[in-house]
Amino acid sequence: MTVEANPLAETPRSALSQAEERWRLTLDHSPLGMALVSPAGAFLRVNPALCEIVGHSAEILIGLTFQDITHPEDLEMDLALVDECLLGQRTSYRLLKRYLHADGRQVWVEISVALVRDEDDVPLHFVVHVEDVGEQMVAQAQVQALVSELAARTAELQRSNGELEHFAAVASHDLRSPLSVISGYLELLAADHGDTLDARGRGYLDRAQDAAGRMMGLLDALLGYARLDGDVLRRSPVDIDLLLDEVLADLSADACQLAAHVVRRIAPGGLHADPELVRQLLQNLVANAVKYRAPERALEILVELEPSGGDWCLSVVDNGRGIAPDLIERAFDMFTRDEADPTPGAGIGLATCRRIVARHGGRIWAEPVVGGGTAVRCLLPGRRVLA
Amino acid sequence: MRVLVVDDDPDLSLLMEIFLTRRGHEVLLASDGRDGLDVLGREGVDLVVLDWMMPTLDGIAMTRAIRADPRVRHLPLLMVTARHDHGEAVAAGVDEVLGKPFTGTVLVATVEDLGGRSLPTGASA
Numbered sequence: 001m002t003v004e005a006n007p008l009a010e011t012p013r014s015a016l017s018q019a020e021e022r023w024r025l026t027l028d029h030s031p032l033g034m035a036l037v038s039p040a041g042a043f044l045r046v047n048p049a050l051c052e053i054v055g056h057s058a059e060i061l062i063g064l065t066f067q068d069i070t071h072p073e074d075l076e077m078d079l080a081l082v083d084e085c086l087l088g089q090r091t092s093y094r095l096l097k098r099y100l101h102a103d104g105r106q107v108w109v110e111i112s113v114a115l116v117r118d119e120d121d122v123p124l125h126f127v128v129h130v131e132d133v134g135e136q137m138v139a140q141a142q143v144q145a146l147v148s149e150l151a152a153r154t155a156e157l158q159r160s161n162g163e164l165e166h167f168a169a170v171a172s173h174d175l176r177s178p179l180s181v182i183s184g185y186l187e188l189l190a191a192d193h194g195d196t197l198d199a200r201g202r203g204y205l206d207r208a209q210d211a212a213g214r215m216m217g218l219l220d221a222l223l224g225y226a227r228l229d230g231d232v233l234r235r236s237p238v239d240i241d242l243l244l245d246e247v248l249a250d251l252s253a254d255a256c257q258l259a260a261h262v263v264r265r266i267a268p269g270g271l272h273a274d275p276e277l278v279r280q281l282l283q284n285l286v287a288n289a290v291k292y293r294a295p296e297r298a299l300e301i302l303v304e305l306e307p308s309g310g311d312w313c314l315s316v317v318d319n320g321r322g323i324a325p326d327l328i329e330r331a332f333d334m335f336t337r338d339e340a341d342p343t344p345g346a347g348i349g350l351a352t353c354r355r356i357v358a359r360h361g362g363r364i365w366a367e368p369v370v371g372g373g374t375a376v377r378c379l380l381p382g383r384r385v386l387a
Numbered sequence: 388m389r390v391l392v393v394d395d396d397p398d399l400s401l402l403m404e405i406f407l408t409r410r411g412h413e414v415l416l417a418s419d420g421r422d423g424l425d426v427l428g429r430e431g432v433d434l435v436v437l438d439w440m441m442p443t444l445d446g447i448a449m450t451r452a453i454r455a456d457p458r459v460r461h462l463p464l465l466m467v468t469a470r471h472d473h474g475e476a477v478a479a480g481v482d483e484v485l486g487k488p489f490t491g492t493v494l495v496a497t498v499e500d501l502g503g504r505s506l507p508t509g510a511s512a
């Protein structure tokens with residue numbers, strides 16, 4: 001119930017007008033905290049909702065000023081606004097501030113304050129509405145936290161992208177140069193002193209030269225992968241037959257002989273993609289088909305391009321040893337290799353393929369072939385006419 | 388031929404020097420672009436082999452400086468680099484770009500081919 005301070009409380013109850021009674025009922029049942037506050041800040045009338053918000057009984061609150069229960073950090077701003085009202089510079093204000101609850105915690109509230117003056121323009125009291133916005137503030141704080149976390153992650157991502165590019169530059173220059181020195185001196189050693197070495201010594205030299213060569217291949221593959229992101233896609237009609245000719249010509253001589261067993265089934269109609277990237281894609285897939293062939297049967301490779309809905313399905317199918325079932329999902333991850341397989345490889349080829357296909361907005365996967373072998377299929381979006 | 392090799396990596400410079408001197412060429416060394424221009428001001432050379440990424444004055448800046456100087460602008464320039472954007476080097480004025488790593492055989496062949504294009508055969512050995 002509403003408790004009134006002097007002098008209003010002294011008014012005989014019988015003299016309360018009907019309006020006054022309605023005002024009291026309104027105060028008592030309002031879900032908003034409400035108060036009449038003297039120009040100096042003393043609570044003159046308070047309602048139960050306000051008592052609930054600040055944790056004081058009405059009797060105690062009537063003996064306090066709003067200054068007593070306002071968070072010290074928010075008081076100055078509140079007082080300044082009160083002064084502006086009293087000086088006639090404004091008639092009302094709204095403020096987000098903190099009260100100190102009776103139990104010591106802080107309570108976020110939004111207050112609306114209006115100054116009431118009498119006929120002679122003398123300030124009578126403030127009418128104050130108080131809304132507990134604690135939950136809103138918590139929600140807002142959570143949103144704020146999420147927003148800043150998102151910003152932090154974006155910055156982190158940009159940084160790591162930048163680092164990747166930086167890494168590519170470092171790998172390109174700072175690793176290649178010493179490697180040139182290593183392979184250069186190995187070349188000199190073999191040319192000038194090869195004769196004076198015994199068979200074991202020449203064996204060591206061969207191994208070192210071999211490893212330097214592999215390291216260069218690895219660097220090239222890593223760089224190729226890192227660069228995939230930077231370059232813009234240059235889409236144009238792709239001639240798979242032509243690209244395949246190039247890829248087969250680039251394979252070493254004996255691989256080329258093996259690749260003579262390539263069957264093509266290329267649907268006409270024009271795949272629209274980045275030819276250089278598709279060449280890289282074919283290069284990796286054909287190289288894998290050759291590298292992981294089954295020793296007990298003659299290699300056969302089918303390269304197929306067929307329309308699939310509005311899209312294109314590009315497949316490289318072999319009759320090789322097949323990808324181990326536990327590897328078939330992960331094979332497209334970076335550095336994934338069959339540990340039991342001694343065939344040399346870096347495990348970058350299929351990761352590069354996935355990146356190339358993803359850059360075209362497509363999808364790549366591997367399927368086992370009945371009777372032994374692997375089919376790697378890429379679904380590449382067809383040319384969309386943009387309205 | 389008298390070849391100026393400009394590279395900030397002493398190991399690689401020495402390597403190029405060995406490859407070229409084994410074939411009877413005379414090699415002068417400089418450790419960066421500025422040093423290289425100094426040598427060019429003092430010594431007559433037939434060809435310049437230069438790295439791209441170098442401190443103080445890089446290979447591109449050195450190329451522009453050479454192409455702007457009437458006394459040396461005719462010199463054949465061979466850039467050796469680990470970078471892939473060879474087009475930029477060509478645009479700056481180098482005659483040929485050799486990617487790192489290169490084999491000694493290729494380096495010598497490229498230098499002799501480039502030198503032979505602008506020199507009467509056997510002009511200087």
Ligand SMILES: Nc1ncnc2c1ncn2[C@@H]1O[C@H](COP(=O)(O)OP(=O)(O)OP(=O)(O)O)[C@@H](O)[C@H]1O
Nearest residue numbers: 288289292322323337338345346347348349350374
């Ligand atoms: N056509 C295939 N048949 C059988 N196994 C395959 C085939 N293609 C890929 N694999 C398996 O998947 C692994 C990953 O292939 P990926 O091309 O990514 O790497 P890699 O060939 O080992 O090395 P590189 O980076 O040189 O291509 C291979 O090591 C191999 O075990």
Ligand SMILES: [Mg+2]
Nearest residue numbers: 288345349350
């Ligand atoms: Mg591979």
